[in-house]
Amino acid sequence: MNVLHAPRPALEGAALSGTGHAVTLTGITHRYGGFVAVRDVSLEVAGGSLVAFLGPSGCGKSTLLRAIAGFIRPQAGSIAIGGEVVDDVRPNRRGVGIVFQNYALFPHLSVAENVAYGPQAQGVPRAQVRALVEENLRLVQMADYAKRLPRELSGGQQQRVALARVLAARPRILLLDEPFGALDKNLRFDMQIEIKRLQRELNLTTILVTHDQEEAMSMAERIVVLNQGRIEQVGAPSDVYDRPATLFAGTFIGSTNLLPARIAAISGATTRVRLAAGGEVDAVAPAPLGIGGRVLLSVRPERMRLVDGPGRGRVAARLDVSMPLGATVVHEVILADGLRAKVSEPRTHDGPAHRPGDPVHVELRLESGAAIFPDGLVEDPEQENQA
Amino acid sequence: MAARVTMPEGRFMLAFPMLLFFGAFFVAPLLLLVAVSFFDDPDITVPGLSQYTGFLSDAFNWRVLGQTLLLGVKVVACTTLLAYPIALLFLAAGPRLRRVLLMLILVPLLTSVVVRTFAWIVLLSREGVVNSLLLSLGIVGAPVQLLHTELGLIIALMQIELPLMLLPLVSVMARLDPNVVAASQALGAGSWRTLVRVILPLSLPGYAAGVLLVFASSTAAFVSQSVIGGGRLIYMPLFVYQQATTLYNWPFAAAISVILVLAISLVAFGINHLGRSARGNIHG
Numbered sequence: 045m046n047v048l049h050a051p052r053p054a055l056e057g058a059a060l061s062g063t064g065h066a067v068t069l070t071g072i073t074h075r076y077g078g079f080v081a082v083r084d085v086s087l088e089v090a091g092g093s094l095v096a097f098l099g100p101s102g103c104g105k106s107t108l109l110r111a112i113a114g115f116i117r118p119q120a121g122s123i124a125i126g127g128e129v130v131d132d133v134r135p136n137r138r139g140v141g142i143v144f145q146n147y148a149l150f151p152h153l154s155v156a157e158n159v160a161y162g163p164q165a166q167g168v169p170r171a172q173v174r175a176l177v178e179e180n181l182r183l184v185q186m187a188d189y190a191k192r193l194p195r196e197l198s199g200g201q202q203q204r205v206a207l208a209r210v211l212a213a214r215p216r217i218l219l220l221d222e223p224f225g226a227l228d229k230n231l232r233f234d235m236q237i238e239i240k241r242l243q244r245e246l247n248l249t250t251i252l253v254t255h256d257q258e259e260a261m262s263m264a265e266r267i268v269v270l271n272q273g274r275i276e277q278v279g280a281p282s283d284v285y286d287r288p289a290t291l292f293a294g295t296f297i298g299s300t301n302l303l304p305a306r307i308a309a310i311s312g313a314t315t316r317v318r319l320a321a322g323g324e325v326d327a328v329a330p331a332p333l334g335i336g337g338r339v340l341l342s343v344r345p346e347r348m349r350l351v352d353g354p355g356r357g358r359v360a361a362r363l364d365v366s367m368p369l370g371a372t373v374v375h376e377v378i379l380a381d382g383l384r385a386k387v388s389e390p391r392t393h394d395g396p397a398h399r400p401g402d403p404v405h406v407e408l409r410l411e412s413g414a415a416i417f418p419d420g421l422v423e424d425p426e427q428e429n430q431a
Numbered sequence: 432m433a434a435r436v437t438m439p440e441g442r443f444m445l446a447f448p449m450l451l452f453f454g455a456f457f458v459a460p461l462l463l464l465v466a467v468s469f470f471d472d473p474d475i476t477v478p479g480l481s482q483y484t485g486f487l488s489d490a491f492n493w494r495v496l497g498q499t500l501l502l503g504v505k506v507v508a509c510t511t512l513l514a515y516p517i518a519l520l521f522l523a524a525g526p527r528l529r530r531v532l533l534m535l536i537l538v539p540l541l542t543s544v545v546v547r548t549f550a551w552i553v554l555l556s557r558e559g560v561v562n563s564l565l566l567s568l569g570i571v572g573a574p575v576q577l578l579h580t581e582l583g584l585i586i587a588l589m590q591i592e593l594p595l596m597l598l599p600l601v602s603v604m605a606r607l608d609p610n611v612v613a614a615s616q617a618l619g620a621g622s623w624r625t626l627v628r629v630i631l632p633l634s635l636p637g638y639a640a641g642v643l644l645v646f647a648s649s650t651a652a653f654v655s656q657s658v659i660g661g662g663r664l665i666y667m668p669l670f671v672y673q674q675a676t677t678l679y680n681w682p683f684a685a686a687i688s689v690i691l692v693l694a695i696s697l698v699a700f701g702i703n704h705l706g707r708s709a710r711g712n713i714h715g
C-alpha cells in the first residue's frame with residue numbers, strides 16, 4: 045500500500061479504523077473564467093461526520109466537491125484531509141470517493157466491472173476484488189444485475205451502482221453529489237438509511253450535496269447552507285431550522301413567513317418588534333439592530349395558529365383558503381396590512397373550525413424565538429411574506 | 432394519427448432527389464463497370480471470366496494488390512500515431528484551445544488534395560525543406576531520396592489523410608463525459624490506467640470511423656500515389672489507369688477496379704463491424 049501521500053485504508057483497516065479523516069477548507073475561491081463559483085469558503089468537516097451542503101442550483105456545491113476531490117484546483121485557498129494539505133496531491137492519491145450527479149458509470153464496462161474498477165486500480169488481489177464486488181452490489185440490492193451494462197439499467201439502478209462502485213474503493217472521504225435524486229421514495233429512504241449506517245459503521249467522513257432540505261435535516265449532523273458561492277450558515281439541522289443566521293438561510297430551509305415590522309424596544313438578547321399588521325412580539329436578532337429600524341420577522345407556518353379573539357402576540361387576519369396536506373392543514377390568511385401568510389396546524393377530526401372568508405386571529409408562538417432580519421434585502425414586496 | 436401515416440411518405444419524397452442522383456451517378460456507372468469486367472476481349476464483344484482468372488493467376492497483380500492494401504495499413508498506422516496524441520490534447524484542452532485545434536484540423540481540408548500533393552513535392556525533393564532540415568540537424572550526411580519512394584509517399588499521405596482520422600476521433604473525445612475520466616481517477620487509477628481502460632475503449636467508435644476513411648482514401652489516392660510515388664511504384668489506381676488509357680484494355684481495367692472495390696469493402700466491412708460493437712458502449 046502506498047503510504048506516501050494519501051494512503052487508502054487497507055482492506056481490513058477500512059472497517060476497523062475508527063479514525064475518520066477530517067476535511068478542512070481554508071479560504072477556497074474558485075472562478076470559471078470571470079465567474080466566481082465559490083467565494084472564500086472556509087469549513088471544517090469533523091472526521092467521521094456527515095455534513096450536508098444545501099443550497100439552490102448553481103450555488104457552487106458541485107464545484108466545492110470537485111475541489112475536494114482534486115479535479116479542479118481552486119484559485120485561492122487550501123484543502124487538508126486528515127490534517128494533511130492535499131493541494132498538490134492528485135485525485136487518484138487523495139482517497140476521496142465521489143458519486144457524481146450524473147453517476148458517470150463506465151459505459152463500456154459491466155456493472156460488476158464498474159464496481160471492481162476501484163479495487164483493481166488499487167492493486168487489490170483478485171479474490172478480494174470479487175468479494176468486494178459481491179458485497180457492495182448486495183448492499184445496494186443490485187447483485188442480480190452484475191452482468192448488465194450501465195445503459196441497460198434505469199436511472200435509479202445506475203445511481204445504486206455508482207454508490208456500490210465508490211464504496212468498493214473504500215475511500216477515506218465520501219462525496220455524494222445528489223446521490224438519491226433518481227430514486228423513488230421508498231428506495232430513497234432505504235438508501236439513505238443504508239448510507240447513514242455505513243457511514244457510522246466505517247466512521248466515514250461524508251459530504252452530501254442535496255437540494256432536498258428534508259434529506260439534509262434527516263441525514264446530516266451538520267448542514268452547510270450555501271448561496272452564490274458563499275457559506276450562509278453552518279450548524280446542526282435544528283439550529284439552522286430554528287435560528288437561521290441569514291434571511292436566505294431562513295427562507296431556503298423550510299418555508300417561512302416574512303412579516304414586515306419595526307423594532308420597538310431592545311432588552312438584552314430579546315428584541316421587541318411591532319408588526320406592520322399590528323401587534324408586538326419578542327424575537328431574536330442575529331445581528332444588532334437599532335430601535336425604529338425596519339425589519340422582517342421570519343415565522344415558520346407551524347409556529348402560528350388560528351385563534352378566535354385578539355390578545356398578546358395575536359394579529360387580526362382573514363382566512364382565505366385551507367388546504368389539508370396529510371397530517372397537517374395549511375391555511376392561507378390575509379393579514380391586516382394585506383400581506384398573505386401561511387399557517388400550518390395539525391389536522392383535527394372535528395372538521396374545520398374556520399371557513400374561508402372568516403375573520404380570524406393569528407397567534408405567533410415564538411417560544412424558541414423567531415428571527416428578525418434587516419428589511420430591504422427583499423426587493424419584491426409581493427414575495428416578502430411567502431418565501 | 433393522419434400525420435403519423437403521411438410522415439414516412441413525406442420523408443421518402445424528400446430523399447427522392449438524392450436517390451435519383453445516387454442511382455444515376457453512382458449505382459449505374461458501377462453496374463456498367465462490373466458488366467464491362469465480364470468481357471474477355473478489349474473490344475467488349477465476348478462475355479467471359481478471363482479478366483478475373485487472368486488477374487488472379489499472375490503473381491505481379493497479386494503483388495500490386497497486396498502493396499496497395501499494405502500502403503493503406505501503413506498510412507493508417509502512421510496517422511494513428513499522429514492523431515491520438517492530438518486527440519488526447521483536445522480531450523485535456525479547455526474550450527478555447529479546443530476551438531483552435533479544431534481550426535487547425537480543418538484548415539488543410541480547405542485546400543485541394545492536388546495542391547497539397549504538389550506542395551509535398553517541393554518539401555520532399557532533394558533540395559526540399561525536409562532534406563535541408565535533416566542535413567542542418569546533422570541527422571543525415573547526404574540528401575535522402577524521398578520523392579518516388581514509398582517512405583515519401585507515406586509521409587505525404589499521412590499529412591493529407593490526417594484530418595480524416597482526426598475529425599471522427601476528436602468528435603468522440605468532445606462527447607466523452609469528463610466525469611467518467613474523473614471517476615476513474617477518483618477510484619485510484621493513474622493516468623495510464625485511465626487512458627487504457629477508459630479513454631481508449633470509449634474512443635474506439637471514432638477511431639474505427641477514422642481508420643475506415645483513411646484506409647479507403649489512401650488506397651485510392653491516385654493523384655498522390657502517382658505524383659509522389661512516381662511511375663516505379665505501382666498501386667491499384669495507377670494500374671487501372673494504365674490499363675484503361677495506355678493499353679485500352681477496358682475490361683481488364685474494370686476487373687482490377689472491381690477487385691480493388693471488393694478488397695476495400697471487405698476491409699471496411701470488418702472495421703465497421705468492430706466499430707459497431709464498440710459504438711454500442713458509448714451511447715450509454
Ligand SMILES: Nc1ncnc2c1ncn2[C@@H]1O[C@H](COP(=O)(O)OP(=O)(O)OP(=O)(O)O)[C@@H](O)[C@H]1O
Pocket residue numbers: 076077079080081099100101102103104105106107108145
Ligand atoms: N465548467 C464550468 N465553466 C463555467 N462555469 C461553470 C462550470 N461549472 C460550473 N459553472 C458555474 O459555476 C456555478 C456553480 O456550479 P456548480 O456546478 O458548482 O453548482 P451546483 O451548486 O452544483 O448546482 P446544482 O445544484 O444545479 O448541481 C454555476 O453558476 C455554474 O454555471
Ligand SMILES: [Mg+2]
Pocket residue numbers: 105106107145221
Ligand atoms: Mg451540482
